[in-house]
Amino acid sequence: MTSIDEFRSKAIPDGYYSDLTAELEKLNGQLNAFNGINRLLDSGYPFSVKDNICVKGVETTASSKILSGYVPPFSATVVDRMVEGGFGFLGKTNMDEFGFGTFGINSERIARNPFNSEYVAGGSSSGAAIATSLLRYHVAVSESTGGSISAPAAFCGVVGFTPTYGLLSRYGLIDYANSLDKIGIMARSASDIRYAFDVMRGQDDYDTTCVSTTPTSERKSRIVVITQLLDGCDKAVVSSFEKLLDRLRNSGYRIDYVDVDFITSAIQAYYIISMAESSTNLAKFTGFKYGYKLDRFIEPYNEFFTEARDVFGPEAKRRIILGTLVRSASVRNRYYSKALKVRTMLINKLKGLLKEAFILSPTMPILTPKVSEAKELSPVHAYAMDAMTIPPNICGFPHISFPYDYVGGMPLGAQIISDHFNDYAVMDFVSEWEKGFDYRFKYNLGAL
Amino acid sequence: MRIGLEVHVALPTKTKLFCSCSSHAKEVNSSICPICMGMPGSKPMLNKEALRLAKSISLGLNATVNETTSFIRKVYFYPDLPKSFQITQLSHSIGIGGCVRIGSKTVGIRRIQIEEDPAKIIREDDYTLLDFNRSGVALVEIVTEPDISSLDELREFLTELRSILYYSGINISEEVKADVNISLDNERVEIKNVTGVNNVIAAARYEIDRQGEIIRTGGRVRMETRSYDETSMKTVGSREKETEEEYGFIYEPDLTDFDSGSIKADKPIIASEVAGSIAETYGLNLQTLRELSLFDMGSLRLIQLGVVKDPKAAIGVVESLKKLGRMDVKDDVFYKLIENAARGLQITADILGRIERDETVSGGAKGIDQKAIDDDIIDTINKRQDLLIEYRTNKKVFNFLVGMLIKKYSASPRYVAERLAALLDSRIDRAE
Structure with a gap:
């Protein structure tokens, strides 16, 4: 039984929702899970929405100052479908500005890990993961471009699902990199994810890339581990992961180590493509029509928007500059065009492996870092932390990060990948895992 | 002399290129939505009718229709461009490599691309207004090779192009807008945004004279972008910096590749x-x-x-x-x-x-009573012998008689004139 069915079978006491939002407000002061909590929520199974997904009439900023005060006149298709499906909108979750980050620290208000607030929550869907870890009954509508669901799900010890590219409509998602952006779901179990996924999926005329394909659930008895990915992991992570492989062997899976030597190029390819696209997406923010506005219309347009765009955070500025560089005529063939080729090569290679197997890896190459440690990382080191999450994201493969161990009181996540449109298979895999493993949570707000 | 054109024409689609807003609203800023305003989170949806019309134009221009067509983002910052990029086409344009025949000559067509119009800028003395009704209206841009080599050819080409556009279903009462590229020697001068056939020709004529004069006096034509001033009928240099245009094209990831083959479009009548x-x-x-x-x-x-x-x-x-x-x-x-x-x-x-x-x-x-007309003519000649003398030198009298007979018999001018002349001539011949 899903938590959703369970919740709906129970009598909801008076004041349930107001007590829940009040408790949440209190914790939010420490953890920064939400950019806004809906105090008017009074019915439905609570769902939160990452702050780069539009909810009509509710401030939506993608945690960026340049969108401060922006209230969209329409809701994202997935939000409409959740509301129609009887879910209740709980609030907008915090994130790295525009999705630019792995740790949840590229936001005005740094997201904190619910297990220990000295540690990062992961990003960019930081608030979605924190909320999922705090609330007993809740699903988080979040989004991943290069690992923004897997990373925070792993650090916060929740289940994070990123579907096949195109299965969930992106209409109403404030774009980071359109060819990579995927709306996904975080929850405390694979079955809850499946429920919300079925509520949201289906063709949408407003998103040309959204398809009506029904996903399959083809179970694989073989698991491939890509050696190059493990090579980049901390020892503590590897030793934990090997214990996971042993358990899976014991439950009948065949584990094969496979070399994919160019898989490390996926990081460069991903950052080139995503920065190229994001630098065009961010071009529309000129302080002119919505969000942060300059009122000095007297200035010439170039000076006007240049001044307005000064409010972008440092990581956003870095990506605008690098993204503009890699798509400029003089170097396009060296960077952007080559990155597209690497993506195609990787899709072909991994698709071959996924015909007969799942791919499994740790979700993150390191144990959860402290906020102070994450801040010390150079951009290149920070980008390298996405080594495991980028391959399925750049290829558009469905994948789930699920908790599989606890080290020093902090959760560890592993990531299971399947072929395009075999989305139910990764959910089935995690459901199977959940039968023999209990997830731990520090909070259980709203438990009935 | 080499002249090449980039001609923009609005496609007569009911709705805009990427949303369902009307393309023909009157009241300013009344036909707008999150998509054509480029609001965060909105995505384009391709208007299939625009694709059909553009395919038809491509066929009319003898171009190869790409099996799959896709779009690109052309990035530049201007207040009339809500997303700060224009969705247009380049290498995977709907039509590639066509030609138009004018007389015995062929003008090459490099590309036929579908793109969105920016908003309309209304400049006042001390402020500027924007009308977003035009933002996202479907356009087709036709890029020619620089194969036109005289003003006569330019005029002929524009006539032929407009005829093909007309037979493709385009409303040609709306003026064409064109960028005109002209080079007399090596350097190319681009005259941006000229509206109307007559202005295109006048701008080209001025520019040919201007460049010709520079060359005659031993100067060198500078590669630049100019604009055409309709009042003075001159081209003037724009103040923009002369650098290679850098639009940072990337393919448009919100629009998948479209199967052009599945769009049914007929080649227009030439x-x-x-x-x-x-x-x-x-x-x-x-x-x-x-x-x-x-x-x-x-x-x-x-x-x-x-x-x-x-x-x-x-x-x-x-x-x-x-x-x-x-x-x-x-x-x-x-x-x-x-x-x-x-x-x-x-x-x-x-x-x-x-x-x-x-x-x-x-x-x-x-039909008409031919005998009655002949009789009437003979009768008139008999009464007015002066006609025989005057008609070869004074057309007025002749025309007056023709007019009278047309009215009287509902006969066609050609027929009456022919009969009158024949009978007069026969009488003169006889007299001589």
């Missing part, structure tokens, strides 16, 4: 070719046929129907119907008109009305 072959087959005046048909589908249809019956009479009837604005006559009425015209009857609104009501016309089925 009216000048049809007119040419009719003129040759039936020995008709090509210029008349072109004037009647290049921008008139109804006219071309009637010509094609009529020439097989009676070529000369058919063209006369079509000319009359064009004057009367009645290209919509039923086929059987049209055939009756040809029969009557062949007998010398002048096609007037009255005659047309009577034939449409199936009434008999003067002279019944026989």
